[in-house]
Amino acid sequence: MVRITYVEADGRTQEVDAQPGWSLMEAAFHNGIEGIEAECGGACVCATCHIYMDERYLEKIKPMESGEDEMLDCAAAERKPNSRLSCQIEITDELEGAVVQIPETQI
Amino acid sequence: MSSDSPIIIVGTGHAGLSVAETLRRKGYEGEVRLIGEEPGLPYQRPPLSKQYLKGEWDESRLEQRNSGFFEKNRIDLVCGKAVTDIDPASRCLRLDDGSEVSWARLVLATGSRVRRLGVPGAEAKGVHYLQTRADADALKKAKENVRSVIVVGGGYIGLEGAAAFAQAGIKVTLLNRGTQLLSRSTSTPVSDYFYRLHHAQGVNIEFNTEVVSVNVVEGQAVGVTLDDGRSLRADLILVGIGVEPNTALAERAGLRCVDGVAVDGACRTSVSGILAAGDCTAFTHPLYGDTPIHLESIQNAVEQGRIAAATLVGEEVSYDAVPWFWSDQYQDKLQIAGLARGHDLEVIRGDDKGARFSVFCYAQRKLVAVESVNAPSDHMLSRRLLKQGISPTPDEAADLSFSLRDMLA
Ligand SMILES: Cc1cc2nc3c(=O)[nH]c(=O)nc-3n(C[C@H](O)[C@H](O)[C@H](O)COP(=O)(O)OP(=O)(O)OC[C@H]3O[C@@H](n4cnc5c(N)ncnc54)[C@H](O)[C@@H]3O)c2cc1C
Ligand code: FES
Numbered sequence: 084m085v086r087i088t089y090v091e092a093d094g095r096t097q098e099v100d101a102q103p104g105w106s107l108m109e110a111a112f113h114n115g116i117e118g119i120e121a122e123c124g125g126a127c128v129c130a131t132c133h134i135y136m137d138e139r140y141l142e143k144i145k146p147m148e149s150g151e152d153e154m155l156d157c158a159a160a161e162r163k164p165n166s167r168l169s170c171q172i173e174i175t176d177e178l179e180g181a182v183v184q185i186p187e188t189q190i
Numbered sequence: 191m192s193s194d195s196p197i198i199i200v201g202t203g204h205a206g207l208s209v210a211e212t213l214r215r216k217g218y219e220g221e222v223r224l225i226g227e228e229p230g231l232p233y234q235r236p237p238l239s240k241q242y243l244k245g246e247w248d249e250s251r252l253e254q255r256n257s258g259f260f261e262k263n264r265i266d267l268v269c270g271k272a273v274t275d276i277d278p279a280s281r282c283l284r285l286d287d288g289s290e291v292s293w294a295r296l297v298l299a300t301g302s303r304v305r306r307l308g309v310p311g312a313e314a315k316g317v318h319y320l321q322t323r324a325d326a327d328a329l330k331k332a333k334e335n336v337r338s339v340i341v342v343g344g345g346y347i348g349l350e351g352a353a354a355f356a357q358a359g360i361k362v363t364l365l366n367r368g369t370q371l372l373s374r375s376t377s378t379p380v381s382d383y384f385y386r387l388h389h390a391q392g393v394n395i396e397f398n399t400e401v402v403s404v405n406v407v408e409g410q411a412v413g414v415t416l417d418d419g420r421s422l423r424a425d426l427i428l429v430g431i432g433v434e435p436n437t438a439l440a441e442r443a444g445l446r447c448v449d450g451v452a453v454d455g456a457c458r459t460s461v462s463g464i465l466a467a468g469d470c471t472a473f474t475h476p477l478y479g480d481t482p483i484h485l486e487s488i489q490n491a492v493e494q495g496r497i498a499a500a501t502l503v504g505e506e507v508s509y510d511a512v513p514w515f516w517s518d519q520y521q522d523k524l525q526i527a528g529l530a531r532g533h534d535l536e537v538i539r540g541d542d543k544g545a546r547f548s549v550f551c552y553a554q555r556k557l558v559a560v561e562s563v564n565a566p567s568d569h570m571l572s573r574r575l576l577k578q579g580i581s582p583t584p585d586e587a588a589d590l591s592f593s594l595r596d597m598l599a
Binding site for chain 2: 105109112113114115117122123124126127128130150153154156157
């Protein structure tokens with residue numbers, strides 16, 4: 084298991100033991116973390132799983148594909164340089180200790 | 191116990207779960223019970239015909255939330271029990287084990303049930319449907335030992351199933367009733383695109399065909415006979431000829447039903463204290479006039495679930511979200527914003543013979559739907575255009591250098 088910390092928009096934090104191979108969205112979704120809606124369940128078609136990725140770990144995840152890039156442009160909250168769709172980030176051992184920030188709104 | 195509790199939700203699908211979860215998010219403190227006839231934790235349906243059927247996902251990935259979530263949120267989950275009757279007068283419902291449960295408020299989230307193939311032989315072994323986790327498990331198991339499949343129906347389930355089989359190297363024949371795939375719901379360029387896509391993957395598609403019987407040998411389906419007299423052989427038959435709203439409970443209890451349980455914009459049914467959400471409903475939508483619409487989509491299930499919960503906690507809400515839908519086939523992604531019902535003009539943005547384009551559908555010069563193939567930004571921008579009631583002119587829509595984004599408020 085990989086320890087991931089989610090920080091909700093109001094500052095509440097929650098630590099989750101995440102399954103390698105799953106996505107950062109799934110780990111949040113299964114644990115009922117609020118603020119990640121994930122309406123499409125990871126099909127990269129809703130942009131309601133937007134997160135700000137821990138900058139220390141940006142190098143350790145696969146770069147985004149064009150579909151994610153286009154969806155992020157239309158996400159409800161502000162897009163920042165570390166914006167990603169959490170359903171497109173696969174959890175690996177390298178993400179141990181990562182802190183994921185959840186934006187104010189997804190819809 | 192206060193008079194607004196307990197809230198009982200019938201159906202543990204996407205809509206039912208959305209109601210329960212939203213109630214807690216909104217701070218509702220009363221008792222919430224979610225009753226469903228399917229066994230196990232609530233799961234996601236779309237992957238059943240996609241990642242799960244292909245074997246890319248295991249069962250735990252299908253689950254919507256883990257069991258800790260239900261405990262933490264004090265959602266009393268009752269699985270594997272069907273509700274057989276509801277009685278609005280006594281506010282009581284009966285389960286298939288004979289027990290009775292009282293409610294203060296009730297939400298019906300009973301979803302859809304599959305339309306079955308009503309021809310001789312259709313009950314034989316080897317004839318499959320794809321709606322539940324159990325269906326998908328049976329199909330996955332059967333898939334390991336088959337070399338040829340007949341898919342009956344060229345809708346989303348049929349096409350996604352065909353894609354999963356074709357990708358596993360299984361010979362697929364798809365039988366379509368009309369002249370166009372996905373005909374009820376999509377534009378001609380999009381249907382044609384998916385025809386070419388499946389054709390290129392080796393799927394044999396037959397149009398204008400009707401199955402008159404399933405051929406059975408020793409209880410096992412071995413193929414079908416068509417209305418033109420031909421017989422086709424196959425090791426397995428997958429039927430995807432649509433679904434119908436599950437209104438039986440509601441009808442028996444005297445709720446108004448027309449192509450679904452009739453609800454208003456706040457998800458209230460015709461009987462006080464009873465709400466409904468998701469695939470089982472029909473309602474009028476501010477964007478689509480006076481004729482009720484009925485949707486079968488995740489977007490609608492989740493949205494109506496939220497609305498029902500808001501109504502239950504006393505908020506004033508009304509459904510005005512733009513409907514959207516998606517389908518994954520092979521590497522391609524179809525995304526639909528809006529409803530192409532009764533449109534009279536189709537305008538192509540991009541190259542419909544290439545791998546990325548959108549079709550803008552108009553009814554009386556008003557934009558009503560946009561169907562995008564591998565064009566996510568068109569899709570997302572279209573949702574906002576539709577929401578704001580903005581129609582680019584057909585010329586603007588067709589012009590790739592015209593910025594849709596700049597039209598938005
Ligand atoms: C294979 C498949 C793929 C799909 N793919 C997509 C997709 O890509 N995109 C998309 O937008 N939509 C897709 N859909 C449609 C989407 O899954 C449905 O619109 C959605 O599940 C509707 O949610 P619901 O909660 O209203 O109903 P359901 O999910 O059907 O849930 C209803 C539940 O109620 C239970 N129930 C019914 N009657 C009773 C009773 N009397 N007592 C107790 N329980 C009862 C049922 O057993 C069921 O579990 C797909 C559907 C299927 C089957
Ligand atoms: S869950 Fe829908 S885009 Fe990530």
